[in-house]
Each structure stands twice: as structure tokens, then as C-alpha cells.
Amino acid sequence: MNLRPRLLAFTFAILLILPTLDQLLGLSSGFSNTENRQANAMPALNFPHVRSFVHQFDRYYKENFGWRNALFYAYSRWKFNILGLSPLPEKVVIGKNGWLYLGNSYNRVIDQHRGLQPLSADSARLITNHLLKLQQELAKQGILLYVLVAPDSHTIYPESLPDHLQQSPAPSRLDILKQIAAKTALHFVDIRDTLQAAKRKHVVYYQTDTHWNEYGTLVGCAALLEHIRHDKPAMDPVRLSDYHIQRQRGGAGDLSTMLTLQNEQKDPIFYYIKPLSNRTSHQVALVPNADIGFPSTRFTGPGSGKLLLIGDSFSHGMMNYLPGYFNKSYFVRGNQLDPVLVKVERPTVVVIEIVERNINKLATF
Template identity: 80%
Template sequence: MNLRPRLLAFTFAVLLLLPMLDQALGLSIRFSSTENRQVQGMPALNFPHVRSFVHQFDRYYKENFGWRNALFYAYSRWKFNMLGLSPLPEKVVVGKNGWFYLGNSYNKVIDQHRGLQPLSADSARRIADHLINRQQELAQQGAQLYIFIAPDSHTIYPEYLPDHLQQSPAPSRLDILKEAINKTTLRFVDIRDTLRAAKRNHVVYYQTDTHWNEYGTLIGCAALLNRIRLDQPTVAPVRLSDYHIEQQRGGAGDLTTMLTLQDEQKDPLYYYIKPVPNRMGRQTALIPNEALGFPSTRFTGPGSGRLLFVGDSFSHGMMGYLPGYFRESYFVRSNQLDPILVKTERPTVVVIEIVERNINKLATF
């Protein structure tokens, strides 16, 4: 009669001790965090600020307690495989036919596309006015400015979004911004229709990642270069025949990795693309930048002119194609156009690239 309560008490005590044992011995070390979250370090106790320490430690422990990653691994697989739902719905939305989308944790991207976070005409006009000032400053230094928007996958593949998260039929934030910019002399590159046309015959975005795939990147680069050629005819025309395009089996992207589903959910298709030698740039330098968190990259190429490209993560793939059309190219990951950098680089072409969900950042670029 006394064995059962003793066994329950022992089991309960072991369960209480398991998190501390894991933190001390690393029992679940093979389960790493893949949730794309910033892990807070152990807070310091600064007497007499004990209450602040307790609050910070509570947050730290919730994010770092023993077996947390292993428990999330099991929970994620159960919720996705058994219920067909995302274990992190604010970060990742599970769509149809194996498609995954970025969730509202990232600048309310879902609400943006549902028309719940509209861009006002006044905000669009302020962005346009700010960019016009940038354009004038660059023109005085002999550089032409181009604004390039990388569409969200929600825009190009809305048909695979869940039924309850369908896009609004009203003009999108990008539509409102484009309307304001069309009243100016800004060189604005909107490639939504180009990508929609390309997707009839090719997949242009990863199904398990936030970014476009290699083919979509190439199509985007071609559209940008064709727009630049209108002002600078010395830039070589873009021909798809200059690229070896091969289809392969795909891998897992950042969205399924966040859900620890990278072993189960993979893209059915991956494009391997290689330019011919006379359209290939050569990387000459990789410059660390601790302030930005990403290195800057310098290229030489067979073309003419000097390109300064300031962008986000979508620009990474574009480094495989654009340098082949300029004599020198410099790629910087940033949300700011540094005037000192412009004076140093002396570019003939400046491209500001930003993903659609972050177009509000153009107001301070």
C-alpha cells in the first residue's frame, strides 16, 4: 500500500530534477534550437535591483530550461503531423500542397496581405519624398538610384495560403506606394507581374523558405538589369541562354527548420544555375561588418560601370548574377544608405533592395 505513493513521489522528484540535470550535463544537447529566436544570456544580479533580476531570470529560464528544445521537437512533430497545424503560427503559417509562409511575427506580414495593416497615402508620399531626396543627392555624385522590391511569397503564390488567411482584394501596401512613386521621377522596379508570368512554367519561390529560389532570383535580376539598360545601354542584355539551368531535388528551407521539420518537409525542386564565363563575376573581397552582422562582398566583372547594392537577405542570391554585368560591384547588407560609403565607392548605379513586407523602412533608408 505504501509503494505506490512512494513511487509517485520519486517519479515527481525526478521530473523536477531533469531540467537541472540537463542544464548541468547536457543530456539533450543533440536537440538544438531552430526557432529563429534570440536566446537571452544569464542576467547579472546587480544589488539592490533584485526585482529586475527576478524578471530577467524568469524570461531567461523560460527560454533555456533543460529539455526545452527536445520537448519542442516532440511537440512540433505531433502538432504538424497529427493536427496539420503550425506549432509556431505567429512565425510560420502552414499552407496548402506543402507550402509554408512567414507569419505575423515578421512585421505583421499576414495582416499586411489581408489588408489589416494598410499603408496610408500620406505615408506612401513621405516615403516617395524621402527617396527623391536620396536620388538627388546621388545624382550630384554621378550615380543613378534604383528602388527594387522583392515580393513576398504571399504575393506570388497566394493560392496556397490557408483559406482563412486569403489576401484582400483591396490595393496592397505595395500598390499604394507604387501609385505615389509613379508621380515622381524615381526609378522603381516592380517585378510582381514578371514573376507571375515566370511561374506559369517554373517554380520561382521555395516552398519551405522565405525567399525566392535560384530561378526566381535570376528572373528578378534580369528585370532589374533590363530597367538599368534603359538608362545605361552599355549594360549587356540579359539572355537566359547565357545560363546553364538544371533541376535537382530540393532541400529544407528556413521555415521548416524553424519548426524542426527539416527532415520531413523539403522542397520538391531546386534549380542549379551557372552563368557562362563572360557573364560571371569574380569575388575579390569579403569585408566583415560587426555592426551589421553580415559581411560586405566585392566583385569584379566583365561589364562596365560600378554597382553599389544595398539590400537585405534577398540580395544574397543576386550576387550570383548581377556582378557579371558591371566592372565592379559592392554588396552591403543594411537598412541604411551610408553617404560616406557612396563617396568612397563612387558608384554609377545604386540599387536599394528591400522585401515587400518591409517597404515602410524605405522612409528612413
């Protein structure tokens, strides 16, 4: 009768000690943190701000206690494989046919597509007027401005969303903005129809990632360049024959990695695309940017003119194609067009790229 409570007490003590042992000895070091965000660092204790330290340490410990990553690894497989549910439903939505979608943690993207976060006509006018002002200021310097919206995968592949999260039949936020912009002289580039047409023969977005794949990126860049050619007819047209396109077995994207399912949930299709010599550009510099955390990138290419592109993570893949149509290109990650940067770079073309779920940020670009 005395053995049972002793065993329970011993087991309980071991469970209490295990997290500390793991932090000291790294027993679960084989399980890494796959969350797509910056973890909080260990706070410093500064007297007399003890209460602030306690709050910061509590947040730090919740993200770094021993066995945390291993426990989530086990929980993720139980939730996904046994229950068929997302371990992180606010971050990753489990769709049909192996598709994963970004969840509401990112600017309420699911609610946006369900019509629960509409964009008012007044907000669309505010955004359009701001961008028009930028376009007019750049035009005085002989610079063309284009605004490109990269669609969410929810827009291009709505058929694979869960039945209870289907898109609203009402005009989307992007529809409203496009309608307002169409009444002005703003160079607003909407590539949804182009991507939806391309997807009839090719997959244009990663199934396990938040971004378009290489083929979708190429198609999007071609549509953008056609808009630019309308104002600069001397620019070379985009021909798919200028690219070597190879279809391969895919890997895992950022969404499956967030769920620690990168070894199990992979894309069935991956495109390897390489430009031929007449469209090949060369990276000539990486410029550190501590404020953003991503370096800016310079290219030289076989085309003419100079491109300055300010964009988000969707612009990363565009570096493989756009520089082949300009003499010089400069890609900057950010959400603001710095007038000083424009004066220093003196581009002939400026492109603002932003993903659909973040179009509200265009009001302060």
C-alpha cells in the same frame, strides 16, 4: 497503499531534477534550437540591480531550460502531423500543397496581405518623397538610384495560402506605393508581373523558405538590369542562355527548420544555376560588419561601372548574378544608405533592395 504515493513522489522529483541534469550533462544535446532569432545570453549579476537580473534570468531560463528543444521537437510533430496545424502559428503558416508562409511575427505580414494593415496614401507620399530626395542627391554626383521591392511569397503564390487567410481584393501596400511613385521620376522597380509570368513554367520561390529560389532570383535580377539598361544602354542584356540551369530535388528552408521539420518538410524543386564564363564574377573581399552581423562583400566582374547594393536577406542570392554585369560590385546588408559610404565607394549605380513586408522602412532609408 503506501507504495503509490511514494512512486508518485519519486516520479515528480525525477521530473523536477531532469531539466537541471540536462543542463549539466547535455542529455538532449542532439536537439538543437532552430528558432530564427538571437537567443538571450546568461545575464550577469550586478549589485544592487537584483530585480533587473531576476527579470533577465527569467527570460534566459525560459529559452534555455533543460529538455526544452527536445520537448518542442515532440510537440512540433504532434501538432503538425497529427493535428495538421502549425506549432508556431505566429511565425509559420501552414499553406496548401506543401507550402509554408511567414507569419504575423514578422511585421504583421499576414495582416498586411489580408488588408488589415493598409498603407495610407500619405505614408506612400512620405516614402516616395524621401526616396526622390536620395535620388536627386545621388544624381548630383552622377549616380543612378534604383529601388527594388522583392515580393513576399504570399504575393506570388496566394493560391496556396489557407482559405481563411486569403488576400484582400483591395490594393495592397505595394500597389499604393507603386501608384504614388509612378507619378514621379523615382526609379521604382516592381517585379511582381515578371515573377508571376515566370512561375507558369518554373517555381520561383522556395516552398519551405521565406525567400525566392535561385530561378526567381535570376528572373528578378534580369528585370532590375533591364531597368538599368534603359538609362545605361551600353550595358549587356540579360540572356538566360548565359546560364547553366539545372533542376534538382530540393532541401529544407528556414520555415521548416523553425518547426524542426527540416528532415520531413522539403522543397520538391531546387535550381542549381551557374553563369557561363562571360558572366562569371569573382568575390575579392569580405568586410566584417559587427553592427549588422553580416559581412559586406566585394566582387569584380566582366561588365562596366560600379554597383553599390544595400539590401536585406533577399539580396544574398543576387550576388550570384548582378556582379556579372559590372566591373566592381559591393553588397551591404542594411536598411540605411550611408552618404559617407557613397562618397568612399563612388559607385555609378546604387540599388536599394527591400522585401515587400518591410516597405515602411523605406521612409527612413
